[in-house]
Amino acid sequence: MPGLSLTLETAKSTLLNTQVQIQVNSHNIANAENKSYARQKAILGTSPANLTHAGWIGTGATIETIVQMRDAYIEQKLMNSMSAESHQNTLATQLSIALAGFSDSGETGISQALGAFWDSWDALLQDPEDIAAREGVYLASRNLSQNIRTTYADLDVLVNSQISEEIQETIDKANSLLDRIANLNHQIQQNESPGHYANDLRDSRYQALKELAEIMPIQYGEEANGSVTVRYSNGTVSVTLVSGPQASPSPLHYDTVSEEVTLTSFDGGTSAAEESVQGGILGGLTAAREDIQAYMDRLNAFAGTLIDEVNGAYGSPVFTGSDARDVDISPDFLDGPTAAELSERALQISNLQEKKVSFGTGGVDARFIDFLGGIQSRMGGDLQEAETQAEFYATLRTELDGQQQSISGVSLDEEMVDLLKHQQIYQAAAKIIQQTLEMLNRILDIR
Known part of the structure; x- marks a missing residue:
């Protein structure tokens, strides 16, 4: 009887596991066209075994966590190329x-x-x-x-007029994105615990980081608590703009008189004036302003x-x-x-x-x-x-986008294969439950 009960529990946990795996498949398929979405996967771990008269008997598996398929190195290189292209x-x-x-x-x-x-x-x-x-x-x-x-x-x-206005609009957008990243860091810290990741919030943060990378060159790294630190860096100047949930109220400021962009760190303690931000839309605008001013001087x-x-x-x-x-x-x-x-x-x-x-x-x-x-x-x-x-x-x-999508993107073919596999596992677990119940009923009938 204890052995059959253990078998029922193992089969039940298998049913629950496959339900979660199918939900993950469904979520992946729904986001197949979402470029900022990272494919998710339920990670299984072996459940603790039980000691019986016949030895140690396994009790199945449990879902330890649901992770995103990402490669931070490729994503950083992708953002660098986005800054350069824009x-x-x-x-x-x-x-x-x-x-x-x-x-x-x-x-x-x-x-x-x-x-x-x-x-x-x-x-x-x-x-x-x-x-x-x-x-x-x-x-x-x-x-x-x-x-x-x-x-x-x-x-x-x-x-x-035109370029100066575009610089100001671009800086306003960058400040908004930096504030959004800091807020998402806060939400992620609040919603995550060891082994449980707020993956959809992480996707939103990744989208904000990509939009920011198109505006200006950034370097970012994930901390142990799940938040990211965002730095502006051009090789000579490095300013930390976001650290966890903290960001300056106005990380970037444009002085229309001096035509300088001032960058202020998340704690307000560090600032640097950049006459020409190197990279991104902001860098393109300031470089264009300098080039055109040179043409005007020659005219x-x-x-x-x-x-x-x-x-x-x-x-x-x-x-x-x-x-x-x-x-x-x-x-x-x-x-x-x-x-x-x-x-x-x-x-x-x-x-x-x-x-x-x-x-x-x-x-x-x-x-x-x-x-x-x-x-x-x-x-x-x-x-x-x-x-x-x-x-x-x-x-x-x-x-680089192709490399990133090969890791993080959703393949409908792969999801369909996984879905069929999980359906078969579910059916097999249900069959085990059915057979075990029949065995229990026979034992009860004998009694």
Whole structure:
């Protein structure tokens, strides 16, 4: 009788175990399309054996825990690739906007306006008394100054308005995610005990970590209590932003005046100012801002040199202003000179188009058209490099994502095989119960 009772208990525990395993299968299948979900598995352990007259007899198995199938090393590498890819994608997007505003297309753009400007002075040189030629010089000069000024203004809006606003929005999102991670750490600590893991909360935290990794480069590690510590690290600066349930109220702060991002540790004791966060969307935005500002500086050098050289050759102001921000034309620059004087001045200005001049940028002297083309070539080269890097990191991310999914992802084929196996075990346990009950009934009938 004790042996049969023990058999019933063993079979009953098997039924309960397989019910849990089937529930885990069902949960896995329901999350098959969830990229942040890590496949779960019920881990069985052998139950303590009983000593009988025949020796030690096993009592079946018990479910010790339900674990997630994860590889922390691959997940960290995946997040690193996500930061790098989002950095290059963001940089490429902003540079393409800048290049679109600067590039010459059709009959518009600074290069075309500069060519028309030189042509108008050549025409005036041929016939300085021609009213139409004078009008052509005036219109070409006005169009060139407008093109330069408008292009600079567009880049200025992109840098100091659009990108600045995107940086602030990105920082707000990062702060929200850091707060969410700290809250999830708290919930996980409250809901976990040895051998019992809050797996769904861990999935939510992993999703938040992935979203944060796209914004900025992070390093994270799991502590013994189940919480994660999150650090910003770029190789030279390392700040712990989240430790367990603790995070600074504003871990990241953006100063629009200094254009610096300040990072504050979870306890408020450590802060570091980063002019350019390396990696992630935030890093892409700050890198784009720096690159575009460099283009604007070179456009200023172009405009300032053009103003000085043309005004010097003409003998009086053709252009007003000092650089690309405020360049304009002097409205009456054609009114004073005689036809002979205009002819001489037109010759001097016409000669400028082949003259190599210094633009004060540390480079070699160059023609105006070549210096302008150099700005455009640099913009195009920077954009191409960002796009190439983005493509490389996208490929790396896809490869790492595949490795991560092979470990953590749900395979419907595997789940169906496990489900059939568990169903068979359940049926076998039920059969054992049925047979054992029949044996007990026979014993009772004998009595």
